[in-house]
Amino acid sequence: MALVAGEVSGDMLAARLMAGLRPQLPNARFHGIGGPRMIEQGxxxxxxxxTLTVRGLxxxxxxxxxxxxxxxRLRDRLLAERPAAFIGADYPGFNLGLEEQLRAGGIPTVHFVGPQIWAWRGGRIKKIxxxxxxxxxxxxxxxxIYRDAGVPVTYIGHPLAExxxxxxxxxxxRxxxxxxxxxxxxxxxxxxxxGExxxxxxxxxxxxxxxxxxDPGLRFVVPMAGEKQRAYFSEIVAQAGLDDxxxxxxxxxHTAIAAADAVLxxxxxxxxxVALFKKPMVIAYKVMRASWEIMRHMGYQPWIGLPNILAREFLVPELLQHAATPEAMADAVWTQLNDTAGRDRLAERFTEMHHSLLRDSAALSAEAVLGIIRP
Incomplete structure (x- = not known):
């Protein structure tokens, strides 16, 4: 079995699927590209x-x-080795192109996490x-959406909800x-x-x-993905003169989010x-200016944050590109910290969202993959 994830979120999703497959395929060998969670699963x-992680256009x-x-190189290797299936975990710019070539060569392909054609670049449905x-x-x-397009599809819920x-x-x-x-x-x-x-x-x-x-009594908690990120962030804190x-x-x-009263x-x-932890938040987004000028004209809806997209309304503030100033972010977080009634409303909405996403994702995704390799 071959798998590719290009980012931390894809690594988590693919590892969950691998965990569901392992009891059914105890002797399966997995190779491709992935992170620590996938490596833990073999x-x-x-x-x-x-090596694959790039952000922006x-x-x-x-x-x-x-x-x-x-x-x-991966395409040539897989076409020679003929794995039982190829599974692309998100990362559509890389994986869809690879999947198209592999499927044309007779290798079944599964794409885990539908590209957000409902948000932008809907024309990709033809490639899918x-x-x-x-x-x-x-x-x-x-x-x-995918059923209407004639693409076999399974809703598996979101692994994070589990x-x-x-x-x-x-x-x-705390x-x-x-x-x-x-x-x-x-x-x-x-x-x-x-890049972020x-x-x-x-x-x-x-x-x-x-x-x-x-509020000098405020405590700030910052999760870091690795030592490189930690060193870079620490340098930014020192340059800003905020060591105190x-x-x-x-x-x-997850520990950092659970401990929070509000999250930026x-x-x-x-x-x-953050939504699944039922926390008030402020969402921010900035990229290279040229990327932003293109991306802002390509969206189909007014939201970019997943909680707002799922709710179909601005449940929480979004500060994008030029609006994402320190002053605006601080004001928005301050409001979230001090709005007790708003915090309770958000917790209720996020709990409903949590239930809607809760499925046995490992079992459902494994069942779909097995249906392809054991028709």
């Missing part, structure tokens, strides 16, 4: 997952030849029809971080990728500094994690 990764240009070379033998979707409204408890243990999270139960905590999540940190670390740090001026604020860098993002978070899968 994947032999041809290259480190970080123009940011990929300097690395296009390198990434295209990885794709071509050619590339994908079976689509696994994680949001309930997606199933009908791993995050319906009622998070705030006290345990105790593990050495934070008092009555402290006010803001969790700051500028992203797991260096490049654009968001400094404004997020400065927003934290502004909040600390308003109560800021703690941690490894576990980069747009992406992390926004859904």
């Amino acid at each position: 994947l032999v990764s041809d290259v480190p997952i970080e 123009f940011e990929i240009i300097p690395r296009f030849r390198e990434i295209k070379g990885i794709q071509n 029809q050619r590339a994908v033998s079976h689509m696994l979707v994680i949001f309930p409204f997606e199933e009908q 791993t995050i408890p319906l009622v998070p243990d705030v006290g345990a999270a 105790a593990s971080l050495g934070i008092a139960p009555d402290a006010r905590v803001v969790t700051v999540m500028p992203g797991s990728r260096m 940190l490049k654009y968001l670390a400094e404004p997020f740090v400065r927003a934290a500094g502004l909040l600390a001026r308003r 604020i109560a800021l703690t860098l941690v490894d576990n993002s 978070v980069a747009s992406g899968t992390a926004t859904l994690e």
Whole structure:
């Protein structure tokens, strides 16, 4: 079996699927490209997952030849080896092109997490029809979209809804971080990728500094994806002259979210994690200016944050590109911290969202894959 994930979120999704497949295929061998979670499940990764991680439209240009070379080498290897199936975990720019070539060569293909054709680039449905033998979707409204397009599809729920408890243990999270139960905590999540940190670390740090001026007792918790990210973020804090604020860098993002009273978070899968932890949040997003000028004209809906997309309304604030200033972010987080009634309403809505996404994703995704390799 061959699998490719290009980002942290895809690594988590694919590992969940592998865990569901293992009891049914105890002797299966997995190889491709993935991260630590997939490797824990037995994947032999041809290259480190970080090699594929690129953010934005123009940011990929300097690395296009390198990434295209990885794709071509993997394609040639898989066409020679003939795996039982290829599973692409998200990362559609890379995986759909690979899947199209593999399927044309007679290898069944599964794409895990439908590309957001409902949000932008709807024309990709034609490529999906050619590339994908079976689509696994994680949001309930997606199933009908692919069914109408003639793409075999299974709604499996979102794996995060299974791993995050319906009622998070705030006290345990704070105790593990050495934070008092009555402290006010803001969790700051500028992203797991260096490309995100490049654009968001400094404004997020400065927003934290502004909040600390308003309430010197505030505690800030910042989950970091690795040592490189930790070192970069620490340097930004030092450059901003904010070493004196109560800021703690941690490894576990879920503990950091569970401990929070409010969260400042980069747009992406992390926004859904925050919603599943039932936390008020402010979503921010910044990329290269040229990428933004193109992307802002390509969207089909007014929201970019997953909680707002699922709710079909602005449940939480979104500050995008030029609007994502330290002052605006600090003001929005401050409002979230002090709006008790709003926090209760959000918790209720996010609990409903959690239930709608809760399925046995490992079993359902494994069943769909087995249906392809054992028709």
